[in-house]
Amino acid sequence: MRESYAPIILQRKAAKIRKETGDPRWWCRYDQKQSLFEVMKLNLSRPFVMAVTEPICIFWNVYIGIVYGILYLCFVAYPIVFRDIRGWSLGVSGLAFCGIGTGSLITVACEPLIRRMIDRHKPDPETGKPPPESMVSFVCISAILIPAGELWFAWTCAPASIPWIxxxxxGACFGAGNTGVFIYANNYITYSYGMYAASALAGNSVIRSILGGVMPIVGTYLYAGIGPNWAGTLLGLLEVAIIPIPFVFYKYGYKIRQKSTLIVRMQEDKKKLEGKRERVSQLMAANGGGLNRKEEV
Structure with a gap:
């Protein structure tokens, strides 16, 4: 598999030129030597710093965390509904999750159509590709499917006289929405943060995993206390309450990204690098394709 991480590519390129020319003055910004402790400290702290300082991370961590936590609540709700209320056996009740699985597969199968919708957006003038906000377009649809499926489930799961189908x-509606959120919300974070995407996604994983672990514990008491109908309704209304988050980012995402310190710094570094490349190209052209002085890679 080819290396795709920009810092590593630049380091290897600088090392190759040093080896070919025998000149140690060739270097890149990532060649600065740091101790293992400093590297570990920086890389382990950055996800948590971004999670509490970056507007994109703050809101998407909350949104994805709630969606993820409620998804995990299904492992509490489905046994109560299909085993305790409807009297299904342990093995048969597990088949009830086929609805969520089918919804997820539908979203995956629709990827070519979703990609067309994303590609219809006006290209970013800097990259020539659809902007990160184009990914949020399908998240907006998914944000509606999730509470629709949850509320639908809430008022058809009981009593047992309602057909099991x-x-x-x-669950199919719910699963389709969840899959759309996880795929395209993560894509939005990745495209927004570039080389810092791993840190942003790491922080998101921690938050959603915490909520995914806590919500099922709370859900047991919730379903036992107010019953599956009202418990599902409460969760559905919570998902309705967070619907505005993807819509706000779809409309104002560019302005929000410009408020990000990391993203602005990343854009400035990119412009500096492009400027250096242009100067090197001009210098090579002026010297007939050769260089008589060294530049940063």
Whole structure:
């Protein structure tokens, strides 16, 4: 597999030129030597710093965390609904999750159509590609599918006289929305932060994993206390309350990205690098394709 991480590529390029020319003055910005402790400190702290200082990370961590936590609540809700209320056996009740799985597969199968929708957006003048906000366009659709499926499930899961297919079909709607959020919200974060995407996603993983672990514990008492109908309704209304988050980022995402210290710094570094490359190209042209002085790679 080819290396795609920009700092490593630059380091290897600088090392190759040093070896070919025998001149140690060739270097790149990532060649600065740091102790293992400093490297570990920087890389382990950055996800948490970004999680509390970056507007994009703050809101998307909350949004994805809630969606993820409620998804994990299904492992509490489904046994209560299909085993305790409807009397299904342990093995058969597990098949109820086929609804969520089918919804997820539908979203994956629709990827070519979703990609067309994303590619229809006006290209970013700097990259020539659709802007990161184009990814949020499908998240907006998914943000509606999730509470729709949750509320549908809430009022068809009980009593047992309601046909069993109704709550399972609700799971398909719910699963399709969840898959859309996880894929395209993460894509938005990745495209927004570039080389810092791994740190942004790491912080997001920590937050959503915490909520994914806590929510099922709370859910047991929630479903036992107010019943599956009202418990599902409460969760559905919570998902309705966070619907504005993707819509706000879809409309104002560019302005929000410009408020990010890391993203602005990344853009400035990119412009500096492009300027240096242009100067090197001009210098090579002036010297007939050769260099008589060294530049940073």
């Amino acid at each position: 109704a709550p399972i079909l609700a």
